[in-house]
Amino acid sequence: MTRYILRRLLWAVVLLVLVSALTFVVFDVMPAADPAVLRAGRNATPETIAAIRHDLGLDQPITVQFWQYLKGVFLHFDFGYSYTSNTSVREQILSHLPATLSLTAGAACVWLLFGLPIGIVSALRPGSLRDRVLMGGALVLMSAPPYFLALAALYLVSDDLGKVPLLPGADSYTGLTASPGQWFASLVLPWLVLGAGFVAIYARLLRGSLRETMATDYVRTARAKGLSERRVLVRHGLRSAITPLVTMLGLDIGVLLGGAVLVERVFDIPGIGRLGYEAITHGDYPTIQGTVLFAAMFVIVANAIVDIAYALLDPRVVYE
């Protein structure tokens, strides 16, 4: 088991290096414009550009550049400096991370809190009116794009331009440490909006998975033992049905931590997604590269965690 985990983590590191290499190729080897020119600003003399090129190490061979870059990323978490603000990309990412973390964690709570019970209720009476209403609703939520839900939510209930002013709207994000109450209130709408689509996906997934397990031979055995229906459902049915959801959950959270671009943008939450969006609009390569690499890192780490969790959940997984 320990060996399995070690191997899985080793793979994660290898993947990270590969992804770094890929971003290096995309942003440093074949950039759309010369970084030194971009950096130097308008009316720069060739000497300035050459000096900047030397400063950035761009006059070195590619292999040396790559090695410097890897050292920077892995040893110092150093992604270079933003072209636009001239602050370190690392600091930018770290300062934007809490907002994204808050958004993701809350949304995950929302979608599990609603998605799982809906899935269970639907699975137990498939084809019933209740099932059809819930699954129909899920389909609508799944089909609605998050920016549409976000705008609709702002239009309906935000305290600045909503029809029924209930909750803080866009650009109201406050840090958790600054004011926990405001932090919570400002995130309620984003949580619901971001969670909505996932509620639907998770409810449908659990419904399918649970229906399958409730029809298995081992659930029939559990009933043959004379267990209460509740115990049959929870200990025997759900225990198996939940496993594929754990996989999904890990990956979804991994992806969202890389930035929920649309929701962060609409609600103007200063998270990784908005950082990346702004970097793209300004052609700020180091920041784009940093956020991309950062997002990839989250997905890879989430993947590793999911694999390890899966091995812990299902004893049939061979730890080899």
Next chain:
Amino acid sequence: MTVAADQPLLAVENLCVGFATDDGLVSAVDGVSFSVAEGRTLGLVGESGSGKSVTSLTTMGLLRSARARVSGSVRFAGRELLALDERERRTLRGSEMAMIFQDPLSALHPFYRVGWQIVEAMRAHREISSSAARAHAIELLGLVGIPDPGRRIDAYPHELSGGQRQRAMIAMALVNEPRLLIADEPTTALDVTVQAQILELLRRLQRELGMAMLFITHDLDVVAEMAHDVAVMYAGRIVEQAPTDVLFADPQHPYTGGLLSSIPRLDTPRGDALAPIAGRAPNLASPPGGCRFHPRCPHAQPEHALVEPVLEPLSDEPRHRVACLLAPDVRRRIAAQAHPRALAAPRQARDAEPALLEVRDLVKEYPGRGGLLRRRAPHRAVDGVSFTVARGETLGLVGETGCGKTTVARMIAGLLAPTSGEVRFEGVDVAACRGRRLKALRRELQVVFQDPQGSLNDRKTVGAIVAEPFVIHGLLPERRARRRRVAELIEHVGLDPSLLGRRPADLSGGQRQRVGIARALALEPKLIIADEPVSALDVSVQAQILNLLRDLQRDLGLTLVFISHDLAVVRHMSDRVVVMQAGKAVEIADADELYANPAHAYTRSLLASVPGAPRHAGTEVTDAVDR
């Protein structure tokens, strides 16, 4: 039925179970009555879809379909079960009445340790501390013959062998000392030696605990070994019911007789064709009127389609009851004539010619799954197997799960490269063939697979499936000629050409296997490798397919490598037999010789494990540890 003078423990009266479907009400069980007394075993026999499992699930209260309509009476120890609410039924389930199932791998929860699952069954019905429950579970595992129970109790189901899993399942069922045990095909998924051990275990436990047993199976030989009384079900009804010895000595219903003569047996003369039951079981959404068996009954009269037969006792043997419209003397006459018909053509002489297939020192190793530093020793799936197959001969390859017989087959077919050794087909090394030569070889050498469901592409029509070999090999490019040939092939395997437009999902298991055979025959191969071609089929269908293979072999001069775990089927089909154990060929002999005088100890124990088999001197069915 023989029951004690007092009340039977379980009495089922006029049980009807229907399912509301889009095609109307499907009556899966239609007026079934039987009873079981304490210490007795009733065998419920029938093919798939006969209603035997629905009967047992209804008795256990495990039928949970909202579309099920149940009527009649199920009395257990004097209480009417169908009148109880779910909570009351639950207190009976797992305590007073318990059940074991066909496939212990899927019937045990994969995520929990075996001991945990047994303890859970215990604590569902009584207050017991977890340490006492665990101690009792260890004791029970020992009782059902699991070695080192103190350690195995913490094993997950997938870490146990098939036999051990079924033993654990039995321990779980017996944990509260039930008065009734329902065993639903408990040994169907097991190898024959393990089956013998499990059957012996069940008999011993029944003697010790005095419980009643309802034993459900499709296997008449198993029922003959296990049951005091037998009820034969067909299309939701009991068609014949009698004490076991009476039924086997004097089967009255044509269906029972048909079942008996469908099965190849170790003690009937080899070379005789089996007498299968024609047709297939009816669709229960619209069962045939009158006697439900009449469309398949060779002796049916026109009025049998109109009159419903009643289960009536025979005048001279009131314990023997039959639901048949034929007159008793007619039935007796039919039974007396029911000798299996002899095969017309003699076997082809085969000694003079060189062998068609030669297998020499065949070895297949799989690398050990390695860790970071050290690799485990490789696993030898096939370990030095050699044999030859003459033209026109049928060579049987027999052995239990995991003995390497399928691996041998795949290497012969060139689907798998041997680690060492060689396979020569007409003198050509199969493993050395590449590209065009391999393709040419594949024309000569075809495989029929076990699972006709999985090996036919569900998206293609039957016609397209059978035509595919022609397309692949670029033969019969002219469409009309190809279609004509496909229709011929389909008729050749006994199917109606109207099925050509259907898809595999619309066919029965037997029909699908016929399609698989037609596809294998399309290129007129010299050798057919049949890998467990009938083990997924009901016995009456199995007999049809076996006869088909033999007829084809006779008519087309095919050479056949026939692989099966079923000793009687192999004996029925083969001229010579190779017995495999743990990757090695432990005995190769002429079929008659092998079954009359098995030389190897393993062959002897295999033969002795077959239910109803004559025991060879000095051979015991070992209730030994299975690993």
